[in-house]
Amino acid sequence: MDDYATVIAMLNHTWFGAELAPETQERLAKLGVVTGFESDEVVIHEGQPSEKMGILVSGRLALRTLVPGKGLVTIMSVEPGDIFGWSSVLPGMQAQSSVVATESCQALVIDGARLRAALREDHALAASVYPRVLEAVGRRLRATRLQLLDLFGR
Amino acid sequence: MITSPAPSQAAAARQWFLARGDLNSLIDALKESGRRVIGPTIRDGAIVYDEIASAGDLPAGWRDEQSAGHYRLDRRTDERLFGYTVGPTSWKRFVFPPNLTISTAHRSGQFGFDQPNPEPPQLAFLGVRACELAALAIEDRVFLGGQFQDEDFRARRSAAFIVAVQCTTSSGTCFCTSMGTGPEVHGGYDILLTEIDEGFVVQAGSPGGAAIVAALPARRPSHAESGAAVDMVEAVRARIGETLPIPGLAERLKLQLDNPRWAAVAERCVECGNCTMACPTCFCTAVVERSDMDGKLAATDRLWDSCFDSSFARVAGGDFRARPQDRYRQWLTHKFSTWVDQFGTMGCVGCGRCITWCPVHIDVREELMAIAPPVPPVERPVAVEPVAASPGSFSIARVAGVKAETEDTYTVSLSDMDPAFLRGRPGQFVMIALPAFPAVPISISRFRSNGIDLTIRAVGPTSTALTNLHPGSKGGVRGPLGTFWPIEDAYGRHAVVVAGGVGLSPLHGLVDALVANRDRFETVSLFYGTRTPEDRLFQDDLARWAASSAIDVAVTVDRAGPEWKGRVGVVTTLFDKIPWDCSKVTAFVVGPERMMQASVQGLISKGVPPDRIVISMERHMECGIGLCGHCQMAGRFVCKDGPVFRLNDLGEMFNREGI
Amino acid sequence: MATIGSTARPRVAVAKFASCDGCQLTILDLEDQLLEIVSRFDIVEFPEATSRRSPGPYDIVFVEGSISAPEHYDQIKELRKQARILVTIGACASSGGIQALRNWADHDAFRAAVYEHPEWVESLATATPVSDHVKVDAELRGCPIDGSQLLELLTAVLVGRRPQIRDEAVCRECKRKGIVCMVVARGEACMGPVTTSGCDALCPTYGRGCFGCFGPRAGANAASWSRGLQKAGRPPEEVWRLFAGFTAYAEPFRSVVTELGAKKPAPAGPRR
């Protein structure tokens, strides 16, 4: 059982959680579990069903994918405030990449099924969580596009 | 009298000498002209302005001692009559009374409002100082200078006969020199007195003044007497000095509306309003209604009001200046800034009354200096004359060392070179040539005590040859060339360096300079992005900077293997975390052009002003001195007009295809 | 409410709690206007001038004195019910008065110091302003009140306009009158900067420091003035005494009295 006040304080330190209404923060705090990851711990395995979403509070996670011929490549890091496992807001999705802790981390982790159920029934929660998830995905899209441009190419 | 013309040259030149013992003749003449004489006299421990019967009422042999919240009288060693400065009274009291009935109204019999006919008292003001004349001139602008005018003020003001007195002493609270209002009197008087050892040098400033002077038992002053009169006032100017730097103050104050000092001074201020009451220019009033018990006869009184009152800005539903700090800010910004917008001058003449009469010793000069300190004039260095500045000419340098930065990039340290290179500036470059290899432009990445570093990526023949040099080899250099980083643009702001790949090289010297002058900036940060961790230049320096508290370093790479524990993501993702007010950011950006485009877009969308984004452009260069024409970018030669440009100097040219 | 042209005379009552009657005397002192007042108002309850008792409701109730005895609680609530406009008059009713100093002291010791037979006197441990108990529509400050402010209030009620009672520092009146500030020019103590106006700077006019009888201005920066006086060389006891006057119990004077009082032993007996 987490102390909700602590979890809410943590949320307040993230862009994802800071401007949520107090009720929504509390709802998220009750849905989630504050979880620590050790360096190199694999949080999500690429290709497996998405079953949890997390809000990183501290530390750093790497999104890794297997590139034929190059091995495991980190394509992006997740910084405090960012989310990971966003695909679990939709049913039946598979993880797009592996999520690995590159240092010891703390995150509020929410079980995918519980999250989806909560989003279905609690419209206030949905109304504030979906836009944020969309924003996080949008940021990733923009970053990926710039990466494709190969900024450092000659 | 304000209607009187400015003194003609001849009248100004005509001086008289009146012995101290004969001053009564002036007072009598004024009285004979039908005026009551108001002048300085001692009451309750201070020199106030009140009715004067004879020179015997003047504070002979007294001086005042003034500082913030402090006023005391003391004996002088002589018997001078005007050997002090301004006291608690100002002449405003006599042209703009503190309490005045401005209309009466009645509803029994005839219904109507009546304005009392201004029948002004005929007064002569004796002992008006330079700052006070300036204050009267300001009140003229306030009450008579606009579309709507105050008739009561006009009547009293034009009735007043003014005998000005030059200041031959000053107080600790005087700052007329800064405000440009004194201590010398320049016009605006009927008669001017300057008190010297034995009496007064007298000048008339109007026909009315001349008529009175003509009747005095005065003689021509000697040369020595005229000279002494000038010297005394000059000595006062020197004693006061220039304590408050005024140029630019009005504008600077406008940028300081959120300064925390407003709240700090409001903690001290007791909002008594004494400053605004004592101030010779404050003009705000309140109207108060009186009536009889039937409401049939009523009168409206006008009272001196003060913006320090908690109800001054109240409307139904709230108070526009609810906090004490809002009210203190209103007072100070009105006097020293917004007054200029309203009336064309500041609302302060530097008389110091608000300082002396503040019971909690608040000194406006101190507050102004703390809230909107003068910006030290920014010294913009000029570029040194480059050496070997003609096509085909090079100066010789020796290679002191070569250090690998990445797989293909090396830092070549040059020494034994012309000292002009050492006086180059971060952002400048050199043309470097080897026999049989055409000269290429290379940025100076670091200034050492005995030479410079060039960090070179081997991309073709010359660059490869350069990176293959050995200690002891020689090369030909021309430079230092081009524009440099305008580091002063970031003074007092958040300095943000954004580097992509080898773009860190021309920024390395800038980072060194930012760190060396750290206290000039709010914060200093370096955002560095490369394609992979292996592409990072200057890894030792990056580690050193990251460990120092002078600069925040954030490094990100586009992609990495599992062994990389740092950030992964394009460099613009670093901007998401900027915690500061981006309007206060000055950014320096170098990298491949695509990276610069993305970065500039990212910075602008975060709110960084385009004129505070500085970039370095790369173009093909063969000469570096504006002669070969290769580096042209629309109207500019990147070699001599650049390579460092402010974004808005490039305008449309940046980020445009085919230029 | 009586407005211009209406013939009904407003009914006025004056009620008294713990006070010295000085404020009521100010009313009687308005000799020139007294006849006019009596002809326009129906004064139904006025312990100091008439023994006539008449039940409510009243148009205006002037309340003098602080709430200091157990029976006062019910009395003031009842008065409020009967009053269209309830006006406190004087420092006692508006801020507790000098007797509110007992709010900081040991009540029994205080009583013993004042009365020969304290056991015969039933009083509360505190003396509090009327506004602590019921809603107050207007306050006439001062110890005693200022006659012209009273007249202004009555006139405003008759005419149906807002009474012109300003809340500005005494310094403002002092400066408008051209009085030399004794704090700055003579190093004397004065409560003018934090005290509300209305007396026309009575004390400074006679060369004495204001002793705050009109009580604090809204939002007065009493803490700064307390520091200012001490910085000017006034010992904390003296500053305590300045704030611990007729309006000691009104915030923000109350905080200064508490703060400075904590630094010294509790008062041995009532102080002037």
Ligand SMILES: Cc1cc2nc3c(=O)[nH]c(=O)nc-3n(C[C@H](O)[C@H](O)[C@H](O)COP(=O)(O)OP(=O)(O)OC[C@H]3O[C@@H](n4cnc5c(N)ncnc54)[C@H](O)[C@@H]3O)c2cc1C
């Ligand atoms: C102001 C400025 C500062 C520079 N600073 C550095 C630096 O600090 N470190 C660094 O490694 N590089 C720097 N460069 C780029 C460097 O000048 C070129 O990489 C170098 O000229 C390549 O020459 P090369 O003969 O080795 O290659 P080439 O095979 O001749 O050319 C390889 C690439 O370099 C470009 N290039 C060739 N000659 C020039 C030239 N004279 N001017 C500009 N580009 C050229 C070509 O267009 C081609 O894209 C700078 C360029 C400019 C304009």
Ligand code: SF4
């Ligand atoms: S401010 Fe200047 S002009 Fe005014 S009294 Fe002082 S010295 Fe004289």
Ligand code: SF4
């Ligand atoms: S602001 Fe102060 S110094 Fe300036 S004119 Fe007014 S009283 Fe004098």
Ligand code: SF4
């Ligand atoms: S400083 Fe205040 S009182 Fe003085 S003129 Fe300005 S607004 Fe009016």
Ligand code: SF4
């Ligand atoms: S005189 Fe001093 S304390 Fe009084 S209002 Fe002015 S600044 Fe504030």
Ligand code: SF4
């Ligand atoms: S004497 Fe008292 S009331 Fe008058 S200005 Fe000074 S502090 Fe204010």
Ligand code: FES
């Ligand atoms: S490099 Fe030759 S003109 Fe600019």
